[in-house]
Amino acid sequence: MNPAEIAAAATPLPGAEVSLLSMFWSAHLVVKMVMIGLLCASVWCWAIIINKVILLSRTQRAMAQFEDVFWSGASLDELYATLSSRPTSGMASLFVAAMREWRRTVQGASSSFMGLQARIEKVLDVAIAREVEKLESNLLVLATVASASPFIGLFGTVWGIMSSFRSIAASRNTSLAVVAPGIAEALFATAIGLFAAIPALIAYNKLQGDVAKKQAQLEAFADEFSSILSRQIDQRAAHDQAA
Amino acid sequence: MSLREKPGLALSGCIHLLLLAALLLSFSRPSGFEDAQETIPVDMISAQDFNQIMKGEKTAKQIKPSPRAEKRAEIAELKPQPAQVDAKQEIPTPPSPLKRQPDPGREEAKETPKPPDHSASVQPPPRPVEEPQKPAPAKSPPAASQEKPPPDERAEAVDPKPVPRPKVEPEPKPDTASEAKAKPVEKPKPLFKPDQVAKLLNQEKAKETPEKPVQKPAARPKSGDEAPETTQKFDPGDISRLLSKDAPQHKQSTGRELQQVASLGSPTASAAKMSPSLWGMLDGLLQEQYKRCWNYIGVAGQKKYVPEIHVQYAQDGSLIGQPSLLNPPSDPNLRSLAESALRAVRRCDPLHIPAQYQPYYDQWKGRIVRFDPEDML
Known part of the structure; x- marks a missing residue:
């Protein structure tokens, strides 16, 4: 038997010892829980990221579509009639909220235009806040995971190294082969922590920027729309006075 | 419906599972390090050092001869x-x-x-x-x-x-x-x-x-x-x-028992080192002898030139091989000085070297003799 064969026959044992699963199973309970928690955090983070990306792209598409329709010169009343029948998002919901307030005033018996401008602006602000809140929800989770999971992983590592040092002390054997598996499994916790934290951090920054951009677009639209409505209000008021 | 609205959780779960599977596969056989080549430090020693090492203990007690037992x-x-x-x-x-x-x-x-x-x-x-x-x-x-x-x-x-x-x-x-x-x-x-x-x-x-x-x-x-x-x-x-x-x-x-004898060293090995004072005495001695052999009458002035001649001696002080001039002068005027120095070395062929220096032969067997006109004339 040549030495190569002996080596090949001997390797499976240590190889099995250091595989990912056995590393996990041989870890201390605390380290195990840290690993599982971090893995869950990573899953959750990615779920949020995927959802947010889809939501943002959908919102973007809807806003572009709405703006096309809005600036095409079609009648706002017709637009309102089509939009109010179904749930809306983004600029459309702003438009629907403002139009609802407008129509309520115009069709109302009092038909006083005195406070209409202020009311419309309030309604638009509320609608913007609601929309932004919808876009922004859960982003804080990403921020939390990004900042906390390295520490959690580090905690697992420190715990694992601590326990492996304790077992060194107990067995009075300091050869690297004895120490290495414990330290490897401890470092595995930090690896998972970083694995969860890095995408979360990147995605948080990216999504936060996207949401801010959407918010700015919404505010711009709200200003434009409220200026259009205020022009209408003034015309109505002048018309009424003339009449 | 909710899956179509928010497919994130399912998707990320799938991705993580796939990733874990891939990791399990790729980590299942950790690659060991290649065996490091052992390096053997090698020291170069001169023949003189070797002699020193081989000297052994000359005063060790000789053990009564008995047949060799292995x-x-x-x-x-x-x-x-x-x-x-x-x-x-x-x-x-x-x-x-x-x-x-x-x-x-x-x-x-x-x-x-x-x-x-x-x-x-x-x-x-x-x-x-x-x-x-x-x-x-x-x-x-x-x-x-x-x-x-x-x-x-x-x-x-x-x-x-x-x-x-x-x-x-x-x-x-x-x-x-x-x-x-x-x-x-x-x-x-x-x-x-x-x-x-x-x-x-x-x-x-x-x-x-x-x-x-x-x-x-x-x-x-x-x-x-x-x-x-x-x-x-x-x-x-x-x-x-x-x-x-x-x-x-x-x-x-x-x-009945293994024979253990202290290594007595090889007879030619020398471990003794000359003390600085011995060196000085030997230098003076040789310089004195060369001075007597050297007759150079020339203008030693314009340029400082000291011929250095490498000489090898036998145990009895005679020359081995030809003395060689280490720094041939570029100035042809000085060539006569160098020649005379070489001649002096050859003339002094059997140098008188006192017996007390014999044990240190290794140290003086090759020397560089400097013929400084100011010193020696």
Whole structure:
């Protein structure tokens, strides 16, 4: 038997010892829980990221579509009639909220235009806040995971190294082969922590920027729309006075 | 519906599972490090350093010469081994010597050979083992006996016996020669080491009273039976050994203890170093001699030039090879100075070097002599 064969026959044992699963199973309970928690955090983070990306792209598409329709010169009343029948998002919901307030005033018996401008602006602000809140929800989770999971992983590592040092002390054997598996499994916790934290951090920054951009677009639209409505209000008021 | 609205969780779960599976696959067989090549640090040492190292201790006590021993003799039990091969054929003889002791005397008288024969034939092997216990000088016979196990040994021990009995062993074989050789070695052995006493006594007894088997059951049967026994258990493998006319040799010398001698160093090695003052004295001495040999009359002024000449000396101070000028001058005017320096070296050929410097030859055997006109003239 040549030495190569002996080596090949001997390797499976240590190889099995250091595989990912056995590393996990041989870890201390605390380290195990840290690993599982971090893995869950990573899953959750990615779920949020995927959802947010889809939501943002959908919102973007809807806003572009709405703006096309809005600036095409079609009648706002017709637009309102089509939009109010179904749930809306983004600029459309702003438009629907403002139009609802407008129509309520115009069709109302009092038909006083005195406070209409202020009311419309309030309604638009509320609608913007609601929309932004919808876009922004859960982003804080990403921020939390990004900042906390390295520490959690580090905690697992420190715990694992601590326990492996304790077992060194107990067995009075300091050869690297004895120490290495414990330290490897401890470092595995930090690896998972970083694995969860890095995408979360990147995605948080990216999504936060996207949401801010959407918010700015919404505010711009709200200003434009409220200026259009205020022009209408003034015309109505002048018309009424003339009449 | 909710899946279409928010597919994130399912998607990320799937991705993580896939990732884990991939990791499990890729991590399942961690690649070990390649065996690091061991580097052996090598130091270069000069011949001079080597001499220093090899010097050893010149004042070490010389140990009384004794034959070289590479191995300690094993302590062998004196009990004879049970017969191995032929005993099976002989049904009744369990080779325990004690039982047979009363018999052999009778047997010898009768010369009924068989049973003792075999025990004898088989026993010799243990013998040589037990022999090495003797101190070194006595070793040669055992060696001989090892070469030709059965007959030789016994022949020695039982010498006188053959006389009464006509058929006696060894004549046909080369035994005789070896026997002859072995005997002289054994007999003259003058020192009676305590270990040997017992053996000698045994031999004596064997010689005097061949009938008393009590002491040496093994040696016993030898007397009469050797010849038949050898013929019987003729081993073809032994032919070469039987026929060889080589003198008995030591295969491996064994002794009672290992010989341990301090290394005395090689005679030419030098470890002593010259002290600075000795150096200075030698320098002055040589410079003085060269000064006497050097006559240079020239204008030593315009340029500072000191010829440096590499010289190699023999132990007695004579030159080895040609002295060589290390810094030939670029200025042709100075060439005469260099020439004169070379000449001076050649003229001073057998330098007088006092005997006190002999041990330091290694250090002054190659020197660079500087002929500084200002110093030496």
